[in-house]
Structure formats: structure tokens, C-alpha cells
Amino acid sequence: MHTYLLGIVLTLSALTATNALWPIPRSLESGNTSLKLSSGFKIAINIPRAPADLSDAAARTINHIKTDNLERLVVGRGAADSASIQHAKELPSLTLTLTPGSSARSISDEAIKTIGTRSEEYVLHVPSDGSPATITANSTLGLLRGLTTFEQLWYSSNNQIYTMEAPISITDAPAYPYRGLMLDTSRNFFAVSDIKRTLDAMSLAKMSQFHWHATDSQSFPLVIPGFTEVASKGAYSSSMSYSTKDIQDIVSYAGARGIDVVVEIDTPGHTAAITESHPEHVACSHVFPWSPVAGEPPAGQLRFASPTTTNFTAELLSAAAKLFPSKFFSTGGDEVNTNCYAGDAETQSILNSTGETLEQALSNFMQTTHGALEKLGKTPVVWEEMVLEHNVTLSNETVVMVWISSEHAAAVAQKNLRIVHGPSDFFYLDCGAGEWLGDNPLGNSWCDPFKTWQKSYTFDPLANISQEQAHLVLGGQQLLWTEQSDPSNLDPIVWPRAASSAEVFWTGSTLSDGSARNVNEALSRLHDFRFRLVQRGVRAIALQPLWCALRPGQCNGD
């Protein structure tokens, strides 16, 4: 019976041999010739005046390949490859080339171009005969994506770095431009090093957007020039805030890795932390019990009916927007609790004097704050409530993040607004960890169950979206709200799960052989991606027992 098993394993192993690429390229052909990396392997950048961040990316690629030291996920961990490797041809170099007429702008500049105008496509060839490999692209950003693929082609065994699948030909481009991850740095704080480690992992999955939910009611860690008092009083501590230098560090680190940083300063709800510096702008601040007026403690929302508060907010957001080169800026807009204002004497007095409804005041507030951002060339991003629950006038350019339910995307599309998918029923990384409020011993997570990578992987970006509306879908992202997370569990709660949506939005619905993307095909590649992350110091979780990771197909339910 044991012999019988080995037969099964070998067969399945051969079927799933598409290297360890994640996301899987749109078009991929590979052979079965062994090829090893020359000890003097070099990357030649065949571009006059190549930008520094491209040279850095090439140097990182060489470093990754030499230090990943990832053994093949098969029984014996690649020991059986030794004989074949010993006589394999050596790959001497990789040449990076831009297509004629392409400009050699920096990766950072390409990564923050207006969404839809970025060029991420690339063509990668790895010949089997020992002649140089090549990556060709229309932009340095495309070359970076190609380098990221190239890094994932290699295994290690016996001090050799090799592939068993040369020659390799890849033509690749993303299905959707927005492939993101959201991190909440307000409920609990994350150091710059935690964010950088996350950006490294995101870049390995070819993700393009870091949605930085920077501030919320619990703390305001973003130091904004001209408004430094908001963080100095509203952050957990001075060591738990992001200085201008920290922000520049994060933005430039992200940009060099092909990632656009979309900051969010959530308004007018989720702003209790502004009370510490500007109590005059916050209604129902710290009201206790909190539940009638807030989604979670502490309560507190901006007095958006007040012209003074509206102007303060517009100036605060404008000052923050200048710190970030991205074309996007998120003003939040989720979970505005109207009860908060019903009991706020100042808001009621203003509404009485102007004769406006609360909804009219909210619309004015949004128009003023968004208008200020648009003057700075920013495209506003909002959560779905601003479109689906409130009667707010927004620019047609506004991007809407769907979070409450995947079923709400269709309603946003019907309003002809652009969509980023981040529905809690598929993409919330925090779900399933139990109740975090203090006195509910039998309570569970509000968005149970845990969203497995498999569940996220089944997401259909075009469900209930017509062909005519399809262009409105920019992509999507997984999200980490941090009521129960901080640096202690950042890596395990995010990785490798967040790579699931990275492939959904890069690869699209079909594999290069025409078959539908599916969890069975994906699992062994995701194991590889996970083990590579671990080799790089990202504490991604084990998806299965190692026994299963080494034996594709043996640990399916049956």
C-alpha cells in the first residue's frame, strides 16, 4: 500500500509542476530541463541612466535568490534533483530591457501613476541552454514585476540554486490594477519596521496598493505638519506615532517595491482621538455607555455641521495629503452614527440656525473636504456608506470601497462609481478570532467565521456586475482591523492569506491553460509562497502539516 501511495504522489507532483509562482502568470510555458544559477550570476540593466530604485531592485533580487535557500516541497526536499543538477547548464545572467520608446522613470514614479495608466506587464525568458535570461517591459515597474517572478523560479539543494523546469517563457500582466492590503495602525500601533516587512511580502505577491488606515478613534499616530498637536495628544505616545520622516520612509520603501500608499484619515466618524487636541470639533466624545452612539468604544465623531470643524478637517486632510505622493486619498466615511448628533447640543443648534438636515450638512462637509483634496490633484476614496447609505454628492471620480457585504458592489456599480472590493464576508483578516469586548464571555467575532485563504480565493470580482460595468472594478484587497492584532501577530494573521486576493486580482479568473483558477491547483503554490516568506523572516502560518505540503493532493477532504 505504501508503494501505491508513492505512485499517487509522483503523478500529482508532476501535474502541479508550475514552479512556485504566486500569483501565477497569465501566460506560462515551461520545460523539464535542469538549469542552475552560475555562482557569478549577474543582472545586467540594459537601460541608459537606469533609475536607482531599479538597480536596487536587481540587487535585492540577487540577494533573495542567494539567501532564500528554499528547498523543493517534495518528499526528500529536492535531494533527488542532485544528479540532474550536477550536469545542468548554468545561467550566467539576466538582462533587463525596456521596450523601445519606453521612458526609464523610477519604479516609485511608475507605481503612483494614475490607476489604469500604469504599465506592469513584462515578458520573461529563461533559456535552458545557458544563454542569458531576459525580462522586457514597457516600464521599470514592469521590470520589477518580472524580477519578482524571476525570484520565485529558484530552489536550493546542496548549495545549488536551480530550477527543474527550463526553458521558461512568461508573458504576464495584471487583470486588475488595484491589488491591495489594508492595515489599521490606530487600534494598535505598528512600527515602521513592521510595515516595511509587510510591504516586502506584498511586493513578493505583486501587490500594488498599501491602504494605510492610519487614524481612528483609539489613536491618531500620524504627525501632520501644521497639525502636530493632533498626534502629539492623540497618539498612544510619541514613540507610537509616525513622524514626517517615518512617513517618507514608508512611502519611498513602498514605491521602490511597486506599491502605492493610499492613506486614510477616517472622517467624520472614527475620530474620537481628535478630542485630545481639539475637543471643540468632536461630538459625543467618549460618551459612556458608548453603544448607542458608536460602533465600538470610544465614541466620538467630527461635528460636520459646524463650518469651523469642516474647515479644520479640510485643512487637516490637505496637509496630510501633501505627505503622500499617491493620487488617492481616503477620507473614510464609514459608520457615521446619527444618534451621536441627535444628542449634541452644538450640532442641533447649528442645524436649527441653518435649517439644514443632518444629511445636507454631511453632504456639504464631504464636498468641502473632497474639494480641498481635489484641488491638490487627489482622487477621493470612501467607504461604501457614503454612496449607499447617505445622500451625499460626490465626484464621479470617487473610488468606493465595498466592505459590509460582497453583495453591495452591484449597487455601487449602478451608481457608475469605481469599486475596490474589500467585503467582510470574503476579505476581512480579523474575522473569527472571537469577541474582543470585555464582558461577553460567550461572544464570537461579529464577522464569523474566519476567512480562509480558500474562501478569499473563490471571490469573483465581477459577480453581479454587468459587462458594461466591468471597467468600474479597479480590484480589491484584504484588510486587517487591529482590535486583536499588533506586531505580535501581524505576520501570522496576514500571511499567506493576503496573497489569496493578490492572485485573484492579478491572475483573474482563468489560468494560462484556460482552466478556471481553483484552490486545488493553487494550494501547492501557496505552500511554496508561504515557505519562501518564512525564509525571508515573515512569520506566515503553516497552512497544513508539513506532511501535506510535501505531498500535493494527499490532504484533500474526500
Add this chain to the structure above:
Amino acid sequence: MHTYLLGIVLTLSALTATNALWPIPRSLESGNTSLKLSSGFKIAINIPRAPADLSDAAARTINHIKTDNLERLVVGRGAADSASIQHAKELPSLTLTLTPGSSARSISDEAIKTIGTRSEEYVLHVPSDGSPATITANSTLGLLRGLTTFEQLWYSSNNQIYTMEAPISITDAPAYPYRGLMLDTSRNFFAVSDIKRTLDAMSLAKMSQFHWHATDSQSFPLVIPGFTEVASKGAYSSSMSYSTKDIQDIVSYAGARGIDVVVEIDTPGHTAAITESHPEHVACSHVFPWSPVAGEPPAGQLRFASPTTTNFTAELLSAAAKLFPSKFFSTGGDEVNTNCYAGDAETQSILNSTGETLEQALSNFMQTTHGALEKLGKTPVVWEEMVLEHNVTLSNETVVMVWISSEHAAAVAQKNLRIVHGPSDFFYLDCGAGEWLGDNPLGNSWCDPFKTWQKSYTFDPLANISQEQAHLVLGGQQLLWTEQSDPSNLDPIVWPRAASSAEVFWTGSTLSDGSARNVNEALSRLHDFRFRLVQRGVRAIALQPLWCALRPGQCNGD
């Protein structure tokens, strides 16, 4: 309104001021005098020929106190304490004393004494007037428990180490002797350093038992003298196995920290890994599809009807038992799948020739293997099925681990057997992380939902157990099965949750003021315990936003 809030916070803060002790002592009185640690603070061991592991424990205590650097979990993190600390008396020393007539055996020796005969009680006094603190106990193990409490009395602020609650008088002893944690090192491997870090955290929570589920069907990492081929072929790799030296290292590290190591070699099920070295002993080995014959892949169970296999197993377990000084040895016994034997020609042939039923053969197997262990002075430990589902004759001394449901404990008690609670509905740390089998994209964890610390904390060890049966309850433990865990997420999945049952079984059902143990009282102490773990390099998760951790009572549901 903000002023109103501060009033609330201060009031609640005062109510919950019982230091940051976890588990909370059975009897505790504290004052409100500030006291700081002298820079020359020493621990004097007032015991002739004090054992080395007690001196080591005292040295560790001083090191912990000086390096924990834990700030008070209040708004301002203890900055407001500065004035009071400045003029506080200094604590020069702590004296450790054994009660007259007590023997000065090592902590390690005391920790592995027969359960029920260990002495863990201690009395701790910290005067407020600058005279020395004292811990008195009947054993070095009791002194260790007292040192662990002493470590938790101190906060840091402005380079001062202090308490605001002197004088402190504690008289303490555990409600139950078995306070454990189970770790599965077969499905995924954990390095000795991971286990040691876990033992350190366990010791801080005064836990007494490390239940080491060492082997299973996926891998057999335990190198057993005389049977080294089982691990050399059945471990994931030689670097993923525990040598005799590793085992001694773990046992002695645990012992010095007051922890008894109960090893488990699960039999006769969960033994597919033995196939690699001894295929002749394993039925339905690696049968695929696995689900008709096994709880999870890979399939494989010992041929317990075979006298050869029974003798092999008895010798293997005996050789393993000699590696561990504990009085306990677990032979497992869970999830024996009878279908496996229905299709096993060798088993059927043996049963035909002997005329025995499968159940009779199982009973013989258990008697032989347990008999061999009992000859070595070991008390066998089994999972509940051996008592509740099989017609197996077991010694009255056998300890039974309840896992399938908390409701099954009563049935074990009715059989007059001793109980360790580890029910999946309260104590399984792996629940709620989604389906790990490969092709079930919408599947969830089999034991959903996630078991929160609050849920575990509500566990009643005596539910449905009569007063006459109460003596059968040895205690209980939380358990980590590692289908989806390895060193990447060990700390966050275990801590601080596993401390929940540590307090349930140390403190019992009532607090020292006579009130019932409850999650509201416990939360702020558990925050402190968690932050202290983080300071010590254990990546325990955040239970709530820091905002909540600093403001007891403000983040309850309402």
C-alpha cells in the same frame, strides 16, 4: 463629557487594583503605599545546601524584575506615579525560607512527585516599611511559585521598579494540581527553543504540566534509544527530531520551572509515521482516499491484534518512558478507526485464528502496553475513548483526558477514574482557523468557533461532577493541535489564551474576597500578563486596542 469619562476610569481602576497577578492568589491583601526596589536588591536563600535550581530561579527572578520594564497599564503609563515613587521606601531584599522540617530537594524533583503529593503552597509578605520581603513554603516548588508571584508585583517607570500597593500579604496554593498545556510536535515541528520559550510562559502562569503530544501519523520526531530507526525514518528530517540530549534538555528546563513533562506516544491510532521504519506493524498504512479509515491523512494504525506488534509497542513505549522522569506516560488511545482493521487481511487472519473480537484484542494490547509502563512505575494516561467508547480493562490509577466534549467528564467520573479536562468546546486552541484540508473552499474549522480566553475562563471543573467525585478531577489544560500551526504562530495562537485555564485550575471558582471568578475582573490582569509576556519575547496577542487596555471597564459591550 471628557471629564466625566476620567471619573469613570479612575473609579474602575481603583476597583481592579490587585496588581498584575496571574493567576490571582487564593488569598491576597494589599495596601496603597508606594515601595521601590533597591538598586542593590538581593534574594537571600535562607536554606542550608539550597539546590542549584532554586538559586537559578532566584537569579532569573531578579533578572526578570530588572528587564521586564513593564509600564503600568493606565493612561500615562505610570508617569503619574513618579512623585509618589520618589519618596518611597526601598525594598532591600527578599528572603526565601522553608518551613521547619521541609526537605530542600530540587524544584525539578518536587515538580515530578506523584500528583496530589506535591507542595506548591507559599506565603509571601512584602512589607511597606523597607524591611525585607519573605517567601515561606514547604518545598522549593512552593518557593518557586512564590517567586513567580513576586516577579509580577513590579512595574517600571522612569528607571524605577516599584509597586503602589505595599504592604502585600499573600497566602496561596493551587485549587488543582494538574494545570497544563498540550503541544503537538508531529503535524508540524517545533524547535527546542520554541518549547523552552513556551515553558517559560507556562511557568509564569504557574502551570505544572507540559503534555507533549510528541508523535502522530504525520511524523515521529522522538529519537528513542533502541528504536532510533523510528525517528530516523519517521521524522520529517534529522533536523526535525528530538535527540536524547534534546529531550533531557527540555525535561530539565521544564523541571527547573516547576513543570512535569508528560510525554504522549499516541497508540494504536495516529501511528502512520511508524510505517516508514516498521511497515509490518501498521494497518491501512497510507490508504488513499483516507477518510473511510482515518480521522485525517495519512491513514495508518498499529496492528494491535498482532502479538508481535503489541510487544514491539510495549518495548517502544518502555524505552521512551525511561527518557522521562515523570510519573505519567500517555499512550494516547484516541480515534481508533475500526474500518482500518476490517480491511486489513493480517488483522482479520489473527482474529480468525484466536477467535478474539477486535475489542478483546484492543483490551489485550492496552493491558500489555500499560502493564509494561506500570512495571516502570508509570501511571498511564489515555484519551477518553479508551474508557467511554471501548470495552478495555484499565487500571483504576489510569488518568483520562476528556477532549471530545466537556459533557463527557461526568461519564468518566462515573467510572471512578481520574480526569484531566481538555474539552474541545472550551480548551482547543486550534479551533476557528478554518478548514485546512485542501479542496473545501467554503469549509470551516471542525470545532468552530474560536475558543476565546473568556470562554475558557468560564469553564467549571466540577460541572456535573458530584461532591464525592470531585477528588477525581486533577485539573485541566488547553491544547494546541498543529495542523495550522508551527513556530511562526506558536506564540500568538497560545498566548495569552492558555493562561486562562491556568487561572481556572490554580485559583478555583472564587476570588479571595469571596466573589466568583469572572471575566470582567480578570481582563485587566490578563492584559498585564500579556504585556509582560511580550516584554519577555513571547509574541502573545493583543486582546484589545491599547486604548482599552489602559482603561479598564471602558471596552465592555453595553
